[in-house]
Amino acid sequence: MYTWEITASFEGGLLEGTSRLILRSQSDTPLLPSIGIDCEFQLLRFLKSKKFKVPKPIYMDRSGLLTGNPAFMMQKTIGSSKFIGTDSKLNILDRKQLTRDIGHQLGKLHKLKIPSNQLRLFKKAREQSVIDRLYTQLDLLPYSLPVIEWALRWLEKNRPVKRSQSLCHGDFRNGNLLIHRKRLTGIIDWEFAHIGNPLEDIGWFCARCWRFGNDMEEAGGIGHLSDFMESYETLNPRKVNWVELPYWNIVATVKWALIAHRQGLRDSWNSTRKLELALTGFKGVQLEHEILKLIKNHERVKI
Amino acid sequence: MKDADKMTKLLEAAKIVLEEDIIPSLPSRKRLSALLVEEALSIALNTTYQLVRQEENETVKNNKVLSNQIRSGVYDTSLDGEITKILSRDVSERLEASTPDFKMHQKFSQYLTN
Numbered sequence: 001m002y003t004w005e006i007t008a009s010f011e012g013g014l015l016e017g018t019s020r021l022i023l024r025s026q027s028d029t030p031l032l033p034s035i036g037i038d039c040e041f042q043l044l045r046f047l048k049s050k051k052f053k054v055p056k057p058i059y060m061d062r063s064g065l066l067t068g069n070p071a072f073m074m075q076k077t078i079g080s081s082k083f084i085g086t087d088s089k090l091n092i093l094d095r096k097q098l099t100r101d102i103g104h105q106l107g108k109l110h111k112l113k114i115p116s117n118q119l120r121l122f123k124k125a126r127e128q129s130v131i132d133r134l135y136t137q138l139d140l141l142p143y144s145l146p147v148i149e150w151a152l153r154w155l156e157k158n159r160p161v162k163r164s165q166s167l168c169h170g171d172f173r174n175g176n177l178l179i180h181r182k183r184l185t186g187i188i189d190w191e192f193a194h195i196g197n198p199l200e201d202i203g204w205f206c207a208r209c210w211r212f213g214n215d216m217e218e219a220g221g222i223g224h225l226s227d228f229m230e231s232y233e234t235l236n237p238r239k240v241n242w243v244e245l246p247y248w249n250i251v252a253t254v255k256w257a258l259i260a261h262r263q264g265l266r267d268s269w270n271s272t273r274k275l276e277l278a279l280t281g282f283k284g285v286q287l288e289h290e291i292l293k294l295i296k297n298h299e300r301v302k303i
Numbered sequence: 304m305k306d307a308d309k310m311t312k313l314l315e316a317a318k319i320v321l322e323e324d325i326i327p328s329l330p331s332r333k334r335l336s337a338l339l340v341e342e343a344l345s346i347a348l349n350t351t352y353q354l355v356r357q358e359e360n361e362t363v364k365n366n367k368v369l370s371n372q373i374r375s376g377v378y379d380t381s382l383d384g385e386i387t388k389i390l391s392r393d394v395s396e397r398l399e400a401s402t403p404d405f406k407m408h409q410k411f412s413q414y415l416t417n
Contacts (some may be wrong), residue, residue, distance in 0.1 A: 030408060076398065077395040079341050085412055091384055143308075143366065144363070144366040144367045144369070144370035144371075145364055145366070145370070145388060146366050146369040146370050146373060146388060147393075149369075149370040149373045149374055150373050150378070150382065150386060150387075150390060152376075153376075153379070154371055154382050154383075155372065157379070157382065161328055174385070179339075184371070189356060208411065209411045210411075211411070212410075212411055212412060212413045213410040213411060213412065215410070223417060264309050264312065265312075266314060270317070271319045271320045271323050271324055272324065273317070274316040274319060274320075275313075275317055275320045277316070278309070278312045278313040278315075278316040278317075279316075281309045281312065281313070282306070282313065282401045282402060283311075283411075285306065285397040285398055285401060285402070286392075286395060286398065286405045288394045288397075289394050289395075289405070289406075289409075290409075292387065292394060293392055294388060295383070296387070299383045
């Protein structure tokens with residue numbers, strides 16, 4: 001997906017005047033697990049109607065008139081997705097409140113009953129388990145990665161008992177959370193939403209690779225896991241088995257490793273972006289190192 | 304050298320940023336130093352092109368064989384056994400070559416979100 005911030009002037013109608021909007025467009029080559037731009041638009045409309053902290057979708061352009069590809073416009077939500085975990089202005093109470101805000105929103109999402117007409121949006125994603133999706137990603141790479149192959153085998157052999165499924169965001173990490181004045185104002189980028197194990201979202205949010213060095217704050221590098229869990233459980237008592245969280249941290253690290261390897265192969269017309277992608281490719285080996293460590297620790301606990 | 308293909312892409316991308324974004328905006332007194340850096344990058348690139356060709360014949364083949372063995376279940380009886388030593392050694396060598404600092408501090412940094 002491509003995203004632009006635009007300032008638009010309207011004459012008449014509901015949006016009369018000047019508005020700051022976000023234009024989000026399908027790319028020429030959408031990523032495999034993406035639900036697509038039209039589904040994302042419909043999902044945002046549904047979530048907004050349920051009072052979630054998501055941007056308000058405004059207009060869907062299926063014809064490709066605006067960008068050459070299907071695209072939609074939404075209102076700009078105030079806030080920044082810049083990582084604030086290491087911000088010294090954030091005191092203990094701020095961290096606690098913010099972590100609780102995040103836990104509450106995710107708990108609310110995982111509790112949501114999805115009407116059957118919305119469920120069809122996720123048909124494709126429901127047919128594959130997360131491990132199968134990761135195997136598909138691995139097989140798309142032009143080279144073999146024995147550590148990832150081994151990790152996926154291990155994940156398969158240690159797969160937890162299947163539990164109730166929820167609507168998952170699919171990319172729930174600090175980079176997709178908008179924060180303003182130390183409070184959560186929005187959750188963005190819903191293109192990987194799917195029906196799955198709620199711990200998949202929590203494992204992704206809490207994985208060490210997304211804490212950017214602020215490792216003591218297990219909840220996304222922002223706050224304590226206990227605050228996150230407490231807030232999450234207020235809406236969802238006994239929804240998830242927290243003992244399985246380390247397993248889902250491993251799933252998350254394998255997923256990010258595969259993305260990093262893929263990013264390293266991508267090209268861009270923008271030279272700085274091209275350099276950024278090439279540097280990300282080198283994160284792959286760091287994540288492989290982390291995977292080996294995490295599985296080793298998991299095995300040690302089992303003994 | 305492991306990951307030679309990635310190293311090549313990285314050096315190519317760095318060279319483009321240097322040539323297109325940095326050098327044109329530099330004052331002339333700094334330009335000579337930047338051109339020397341550009342020349343150094345070109346030499347490093349030529350070396351990695353050679354390494355990529357060598358690697359294609361060795362590492363790629365070995366990784367493919369090992370991956371196939373893992374997927375077909377050859378190591379299933381001891382997934383946490385000898386195989387982990389082989390994998391750890393390989394990862395350790397690649398880290399040493401690309402980001403040895405990570406090996407020491409093991410802290411993830413941020414420069415890409417999407």
